[in-house]
Amino acid sequence: MPEATPTDSDGGVQIDLISGSRMEGLRSMEKIRLILDGVRDGNIVILEEGLSPDEESKLIEVTMTEISPDDFSGIEIESYPRAETANQSFLDKLMGRESTKKLTVIGPANQIETLHKDEQLISALVSRK
Amino acid sequence: MMGLLTNLRDSISRVTDRLFTSNEPKRIGIYGPPNAGKTTLANRIARDWTGDAIGPESHVPHETRRARRKEGVEIERNGKSVSIDIVDTPGVTTKVDYKEFLDHDMEKDDAIRRSREATEGVAEAMHWLREDVDGVIYVLDSSTDPFTQVNTMLIGIIESRELPVLIFANKTDLEDSDIQRVADAFPDHETVPLSALEGNNMDEVYDKIAEYFG
Numbered sequence: 001m002p003e004a005t006p007t008d009s010d011g012g013v014q015i016d017l018i019s020g021s022r023m024e025g026l027r028s029m030e031k032i033r034l035i036l037d038g039v040r041d042g043n044i045v046i047l048e049e050g051l052s053p054d055e056e057s058k059l060i061e062v063t064m065t066e067i068s069p070d071d072f073s074g075i076e077i078e079s080y081p082r083a084e085t086a087n088q089s090f091l092d093k094l095m096g097r098e099s100t101k102k103l104t105v106i107g108p109a110n111q112i113e114t115l116h117k118d119e120q121l122i123s124a125l126v127s128r129k
Numbered sequence: 130m131m132g133l134l135t136n137l138r139d140s141i142s143r144v145t146d147r148l149f150t151s152n153e154p155k156r157i158g159i160y161g162p163p164n165a166g167k168t169t170l171a172n173r174i175a176r177d178w179t180g181d182a183i184g185p186e187s188h189v190p191h192e193t194r195r196a197r198r199k200e201g202v203e204i205e206r207n208g209k210s211v212s213i214d215i216v217d218t219p220g221v222t223t224k225v226d227y228k229e230f231l232d233h234d235m236e237k238d239d240a241i242r243r244s245r246e247a248t249e250g251v252a253e254a255m256h257w258l259r260e261d262v263d264g265v266i267y268v269l270d271s272s273t274d275p276f277t278q279v280n281t282m283l284i285g286i287i288e289s290r291e292l293p294v295l296i297f298a299n300k301t302d303l304e305d306s307d308i309q310r311v312a313d314a315f316p317d318h319e320t321v322p323l324s325a326l327e328g329n330n331m332d333e334v335y336d337k338i339a340e341y342f343g
Binding site: 052053054056057058060061063064065067069073074075076077078079109110114117118 | 221222223224225226227241244245248249251252255256258259276278281282285286288289290
C-alpha cells in the first residue's frame with residue numbers, strides 16, 4: 001500500500017494508520033481485505049474509526065478461513081469497549097445516528113500481545129516475527 | 130377499494146404469520162469464548178428436558194467444532210411449556226494456533242486437524258449468529274476476566290442484530306468465580322449465575338430462558 005515499503009529486512013515493524021475517510025469509501029469486504037492483507041504481511045493496522053459489528057463478525061469469519069499451520073495463526077484485535085454509544089443521547093439512538101467509531105488495533109496474533117486494556121487505554125507489546 | 134382489500138389481506142397475513150411463528154420453537158444459540166462450558170450447559174439443558182446429551186465435553190479448547198442442534202426441547206415453567214431448539218456453537222476466537230493443542234498430549238497431525246476443524250467451526254458459528262438464531266445465551270467462565278475483545282465484539286454483534294440475550298456467568302463452583310465482575314462488564318443485560326457442571330441455580334436458568342425466549 002505505501003510507496004516507501006521498507007525493502008531491508010532489519011526487522012522493523014510497519015504500522016498502518018488508516019483514516020476514517022479512507023475506510024468510508026470502501027465496501028465491507030474491501031475493508032476486511034485491506035486489514036487482513038496488512039496483517040498477513042506482519043503489519044500492525046490501526047483504524048481511526050473501527051468496524052461495524054457486522055464487519056467485525058465477517059472479519060472473524062474470514063480470518064478463520066485464512067488460518068493455516070505455521071503460516072498464519074489469526075489476529076489480535078483490540079478496541080475501546082462501547083466507546084461513543086455509551087455517551088449517545090436517546091435522540092441520537094432514536095434518529096439512528098448510531099456512532100460505532102472507535103479506535104481499533106489489529107495485528108498478527110503471533111506478533112502482538114495485549115498487556116492491558118480498559119475503557120481509556122490499550123497497551124500492547126509488538127514483537128518482530 | 131382494491132387498495133383497501135390488499136391492505137386488509139396484508140394485515141391478516143401479518144397476524145397469522147405472527148401466530149404461526151410464535152408456536153414455532155425459537156432457535157437459541159449458545160455462544161461464548163472457548164472453554165466457557167457451553168456444551169456442559171447444552172448437555173445439562175438437554176438431559177434435564179429430553180434425557181439425551183448434545184455432544185462431548187472436554188477441558189481441551191475447541192472440543193466442539195461443529196454447531197450441534199437439539200430440536201424441540203420443551204421447558205416447563207409455571208404450568209406453561211416453552212419450546213426451543215438449542216444450537217451449541219464452537220467457542221469464538223480470533224486466533225487458533227495448533228501448537229497449543231500439542232500441550233494437551235496431541236500428535237502434530239491431530240493438532241493440525243483439530244485446529245483446522247476449530248477454525249471452520251468458528252466461521253460456522255459466526256454464520257449462524259448472522260443468519261439463523263432467534264436468541265442468544267452468552268456463556269462466560271465467571272472465574273476469568275470478562276473484559277475481552279471477543280466478548281465485547283460478540284455482544285456488539287448480538288446487540289446490532291437486536292437479538293434477545295441472556296448472560297450466563299458459569300462455573301460458580303470455582304473458587305475464583307466473580308459474578309459481579311461479569312454483571313459489571315455487561316450492565317445492559319441480565320446476568321444469571323450458574324454452575325452447569327454441578328447443576329447449581331438451574332431453576333433460575335430455566336425461569337429466565339422461559340421469560341426471554343418463550
